[in-house]
Amino acid sequence: MIKPDRIVTTICPYCGVGCTLNLHIKSDVVYRVTSPFDAPANHGNLCVKGRFGYDFIHAKDRLTQPLMRKDGKLVPAAWDEAMGYVAERLLEIRDKYGPDSIGFLVSAKCTNEENYLLQKVARGLIGTNNVDHCARL
Amino acid sequence: MTNSIADIHLADVLLVTGSNTTEAHPVISLEMKKAVRKRGAKLILIDPREIELADFAAIHIRPRSGTDVALLNAMAHVILAEGLEDREFIAARTENFEAFKEAVKDCTPQWAEDITGVPADMIVEAAQVYGRAGSAAIFWAMGITQSSHGTDNVQALANLALLTGNFGRPGTGVNPLRGQNNVQGACDMGGLPNVLTGYQPVTDEAARTKFENAWQTKVKIPPAPGLTVTELMNGVLEGRIKALYIMGENPILSDPNTNHVREALEEIEFLAVQDIFLNETAQMAHVVLPGVSFAEKEGTFTNTERRVQLVRPALPIRGGARRDLDIICDLGQRLSGVSADDSTDVVHPVTNWNYAGASAVWDEIAALTPTMAGIRYERLVPHGLQWPCPAPDHPGTPILHKEKFTRGLGRFTPLTFREPAENPDEEYPFVLNTGRVLQHWHGGTLSRRSEGLDWVVPEGEIQINDADGVRLGIATGDLIRVKSRRGEVTGKARLTNKLPRGMVFMTFHFAEVPANALTNDAVDPVAKIPEFKVSAVKIERV
Ligand code: SF4
Numbered sequence A: 001m002i003k004p005d006r007i008v009t010t011i012c013p014y015c016g017v018g019c020t021l022n023l024h025i026k027s028d029v030v031y032r033v034t035s036p037f038d039a040p041a042n043h044g045n046l047c048v049k050g051r052f053g054y055d056f057i058h059a060k061d062r063l064t065q066p067l068m069r070k071d072g073k074l075v076p077a078a079w080d081e082a083m084g085y086v087a088e089r090l091l092e093i094r095d096k097y098g099p100d101s102i103g104f105l106v107s108a109k110c111t112n113e114e115n116y117l118l119q120k121v122a123r124g125l126i127g128t129n130n131v132d133h134c135a136r137l
Numbered sequence B: 001m002t003n004s005i006a007d008i009h010l011a012d013v014l015l016v017t018g019s020n021t022t023e024a025h026p027v028i029s030l031e032m033k034k035a036v037r038k039r040g041a042k043l044i045l046i047d048p049r050e051i052e053l054a055d056f057a058a059i060h061i062r063p064r065s066g067t068d069v070a071l072l073n074a075m076a077h078v079i080l081a082e083g084l085e086d087r088e089f090i091a092a093r094t095e096n097f098e099a100f101k102e103a104v105k106d107c108t109p110q111w112a113e114d115i116t117g118v119p120a121d122m123i124v125e126a127a128q129v130y131g132r133a134g135s136a137a138i139f140w141a142m143g144i145t146q147s148s149h150g151t152d153n154v155q156a157l158a159n160l161a162l163l164t165g166n167f168g169r170p171g172t173g174v175n176p177l178r179g180q181n182n183v184q185g186a187c188d189m190g191g192l193p194n195v196l197t198g199y200q201p202v203t204d205e206a207a208r209t210k211f212e213n214a215w216q217t218k219v220k221i222p223p224a225p226g227l228t229v230t231e232l233m234n235g236v237l238e239g240r241i242k243a244l245y246i247m248g249e250n251p252i253l254s255d256p257n258t259n260h261v262r263e264a265l266e267e268i269e270f271l272a273v274q275d276i277f278l279n280e281t282a283q284m285a286h287v288v289l290p291g292v293s294f295a296e297k298e299g300t301f302t303n304t305e306r307r308v309q310l311v312r313p314a315l316p317i318r319g320g321a322r323r324d325l326d327i328i329c330d331l332g333q334r335l336s337g338v339s340a341d342d343s344t345d346v347v348h349p350v351t352n353w354n355y356a357g358a359s360a361v362w363d364e365i366a367a368l369t370p371t372m373a374g375i376r377y378e379r380l381v382p383h384g385l386q387w388p389c390p391a392p393d394h395p396g397t398p399i400l401h402k403e404k405f406t407r408g409l410g411r412f413t414p415l416t417f418r419e420p421a422e423n424p425d426e427e428y429p430f431v432l433n434t435g436r437v438l439q440h441w442h443g444g445t446l447s448r449r450s451e452g453l454d455w456v457v458p459e460g461e462i463q464i465n466d467a468d469g470v471r472l473g474i475a476t477g478d479l480i481r482v483k484s485r486r487g488e489v490t491g492k493a494r495l496t497n498k499l500p501r502g503m504v505f506m507t508f509h510f511a512e513v514p515a516n517a518l519t520n521d522a523v524d525p526v527a528k529i530p531e532f533k534v535s536a537v538k539i540e541r542v
Helices: A048-052 A079-097 A112-126 B005-010 B026-039 B052-056 B068-081 B087-093 B097-104 B109-116 B120-132 B150-163 B183-188 B205-215 B229-238 B258-267 B324-336 B358-368 B451-456 B466-472
Strands: A006-011 A020-026 A029-034 A067-070 A073-076 A102-105 B013-017 B042-046 B059-061 B136-140 B174-176 B243-247 B270-275 B287-290 B299-302 B307-311 B430-435 B461-465 B479-483 B488-496 B503-507 B535-541
Touching (some): A006 B307, A079 A102, A079 B243, A079 B287, A102 A112, A112 B205, A112 B299, A112 B324, A112 B358, B013 B026, B013 B120, B013 B150, B042 B120, B059 B120, B068 B097, B068 B109, B068 B120, B068 B150, B087 B150, B109 B120, B205 B358, B229 B258, B461 B466, B466 B535
Parallel strands (some): A102 B243, B013 B136, B042 B059, B136 B174
Antiparallel strands (some): A020 A029, A067 A073, B299 B307, B430 B535, B461 B503, B479 B488
16 A cells, blocks of 8 residues: 555535545655545545545646737746736726726635635725626526 | 534434535535434425435425425415414514515415426425424525526525524524535635625725725725626626636636627736636636645635635645745735835735735734634634634634524515526427536536546536437437527437426536536526526427
């Protein structure tokens, strides 16, 4: 049997039940998922998605660098250039058309902290309540 | 959920509607099965399809799509007619009862039978079983909310619970099962156009001022609610919305009326997408910012029972991707003009966007959100905390509305039944229903990259009833075309006896068979949730 380098306790990324996962990791690869019996939502139970649905973490087509559209095509770019461009365009559009011409979609897959900060950007820096996510969907 | 997963098995009666729990919330369905098998609880299942839970149901009601309010009003009518209501609870803890009573006065089981197609006797029996239970818990999911009168549906369910005093005790309550892992959290965090964190309304001046002062904003938070996803997409086409910043969502696949969204995103002046894959939406962006998966980040998710739980980084970041929190902080710094020098000053993360990790962000949330003021990362080990948790020594709240409702008294909502926005007709004679299968998740971006899951269920099928198939000369495996007023989709047919006649069922996990090219974007007037579950379609062999 493979011996894990480490086991990290975290929360399932799929559904709203919020099962506790123990990720078994060897050489920075998740190779097995279990759940502790004292987990508050699931008492050690997991469905197929939580138990086996982790290949996407290691998928080859994960994005690993920023992309910018140049001459109609998305091409790799440096972080500073990409971020600078995003900020510049958002400010330009806000100044030209007003804050309510910009919308933000936060995410039912992202963490509380990320969602909080993105709506803070929208409301506190841009000045719009155009914040929503696809959870009604 | 007003109640907790841990007390589901204590219910005497479970009423499950619009939720294919075994497929969409598998681990919760285990608790339901436990209640039925181990404790002899009675399950009332309301679902047109013969789903797996039907095997556990004492009563399986299969109403015509979109007629929930008629059915639930009739159940309330029976409970009142037979004196099964909880008078003490109604007197002490509710208001508007008389108006409600008046509204259901004429909703007899016979009246409901004519509308829903459910035999009147069955409606009476279900009402008796629910009304007589010592403790009865209601569960629902998208089948109830994804309707042009989803808000009515939810209120009709809440009326039943109020009527019978099924609140504030173990094994009771009204329990929406939230879809995505952190839908609850995204809403709690103000990821909605009308509220700040903890549902503090943007229309409340005191709330706005509190946030403006804390954030030391140079702009004002507008007093009017903003636009929803559907309205934003319309806004783009109308020329009002010029830029969108989309984080971790794929609206092209998950929104109703996909073609419309694609059109909007083609039109838009500026689109930035932050994601871990180059999904259909990201492919249309001007800038794509690579974030990281749950396994590479720290933070919290809040589950469907309001439990805030710790997400821990397990793996190093891949390639040149960045943690999502760092991306947003970088954007925050650039937009607020914080210089690089300021940004190294960790003393003022609130204005300088240089938080010392996710827990520092959480502390800011807690300081601004009374219902979460007592939650700190240290307290989340090992079992998380269920909000409301207003103080550092508060144990969290497994059951809401124990002594009183958040708003004081529980309010009955008188409701009138309205037909769905689009019923089948001669030209489009079938009802399209959409949903999930166990092995896949939402737009499929994650689950379809897991070989095992994709092997079990590799393609999106179009399910139709056996008899309909025979009548139209369609066999399982035949290529068929499904058309609605909005679009068409081609895929393989599967005949099944699990669906009622006249219904077509598709999942929305597969980009090749995009069910949402067909669905209706008519929305509920209050919650603005699109009507995914009832669209009129026609089918033909290809
Ligand atoms: S393991 Fe299954 S039931 Fe549990 S949270 Fe993940 S997807 Fe939901």
